[in-house]
Amino acid sequence: MAQSIEPNIAELGNQWLKSYKLSYKLEQESINAEIDKALFDYFTKNGGAGANRPDVKILLQDKNLNFYPILIEYKGYKNSLVKLDVNNQVENRTAKNDPHFKNINSFAVNGAVHYANALLHHTSYTDIISIGMTGYKDESGKIIHKIGVYFVSKSNFGVGQKVGEFSDFSFLAPKNFDAFIEKVKTLSLTQAEIDKLKEQREKEIDTSLVKLNNDIYQNEKGLGENDRVYLVAASIIATIGIPGKVATLEKSDLKSSTEIGNKDGDIIVRKIKAFLDAKEIPSEKKDLILRTLQNTLTTENINKVINGESQLKRVFSKIVDDLGIYYKIGLTTDFTGKLFNEMYGWLGFSQDKLNDVVLTPSYVAALLVKLARVNKDSFVWDFATGSAGLLVAAMNEMLTDAKNTITSPEELAQKEIKIKAEQLLGLELLSSVYMLAILNMILMGDGSSNILNKDSLIDFDGNYGFGKTNNKFPADAFILNPPYSANGNGMNFVEKALGMMNKGYAAIIIQSSAGSGKAKEYCKSILEKNTLIASIKMPIDIFIGKSSVQTNIYVFKVNEKHHKDEMVKFIDFSNDGYTRTNRRKASNNLKDTKQAKERYEEVINLVRFGKSKLEIFTEKEYHEATIDPKNGADWNQTSAIDTKPSLQDFKKTIGDYLTWEVSTILKNQNTDTLGK
Structure with missing residues (x-):
């Protein structure tokens, strides 16, 4: 095997840096405490001594006074620049979503990107330049070098984007750096790339949540299920921080002291209070959050110090190490929904009770949002909000629409604030689940203003919960996955919500029996003021591992009475293109095996535009028919099967029979011949 020429490559690179008069730090040298600590902390998580020592570290500032950490990794072989998937x-990840240590250690760019993720995870820096450089000597002894320059940022979920082709490091020289940063800023991902990266990161989140929950469940005794949920919520809130106002809580800030008022729990509570104060969360809501979290954080057992460490500090460290990067890179995902499903997967719920805490998978949430025709100007509410997964999906759709249609950056920024603060409203009665909804919307950049801890059927008057509390929330989109144990399988929520709306659309996923007789009176009442546009039969295993009830999605036009001649679109979506498994250790329990994304898109188009959009589906899965608005039990129709045989069927049957007859005669002849 060829000899590594890494020392020569390092010398070449460092000479360039010296010639540009840059203040660079080598492997063992310190650049600043925050970066040093991040590299150290990340190293303890991934194992292997000395795993996080970039060959060179530089901190550069552009003309807008923004800091960019530059991390350089040298290698000394011909083909050790970068390994792409x-x-x-x-x-940098294996098929099982574990760190790909072989690539991280063997390839220069992969190593540099790995270090950048340490900074994304543990520091306030959100934009980092990762540089890999390698090379070899040709036959004449001349050094041939190659450079890879990647931008690793919150905006690309820490995966990294190639900036361009470079033959030396002069782009880092003071006179060229601003132009280089301008080039970096023009790097943008297509929506398809963003979706793919999000999908990839979401799988990683699932893996990390399973690992974390397993660890806490098996190794941390005395923590009930709600305690686990509250500890994750508290740890995340304490470590988000607000630039210039609230510093993030570090693991080292927890001293495991036994001093009254200064225990680890007290320190976390103070940090959460500072965060909520700076966020200007309404005092009633702030008090409820603090009270709820305080009950878990200040208990004696969790703060008891054994071998110099409290259980609280140990659990806090695990949470930050396993999950920190995912909520810091700003994934617009139902993060706490995933957390909730994972946490509750360990509980010994009976099947009936379990059905009541089942959260909507994100791809179904996105379908409901599109069926309810949500756009940037919608006002969306959910009367049984759970972890706010449906509202997160609605918010994503609204923000994407705003981004695609508003060209003024200033106007867009104002619209994004308005969407989060004024255009979403959710109600959740269960206090443990309500806490998750609040956390979810705080993580999403804060649409938590109008998440209310109220009984939507009894205590809700239709007004905003914060800000314009005397004004009605002007809802024009309703999305819902109700608790199926409620009256009429949850149709009581639908009746109440639609009765408070003047216009718009609604999409709900509910137990199918609600539309075939179980909620007859509610269904009749709803159709007196609203039109049923579509009834979609969903796959039986959509909530696999949590529940096996048959569900339907019903889509309504609000405040327009259903006429008996109205055509309803009936869609059998039993085959949605996904294959689901329920294996706890599987890296991916959801696989797109039959054009799932295209099928979901087609269902949206069929509901909106009708039969002309049939492509993948046939008239066996799609038909239009009327219902009797005074019946209330005829919402789940299927395509009529024509049992009368056609001439073609007759010909096929005769053909099949003749083929069988001939093959039998030939077989008998063969047997006779063999017998002779």
């Missing part, structure tokens, strides 16, 4: 992304 099939999607052309830096391959």
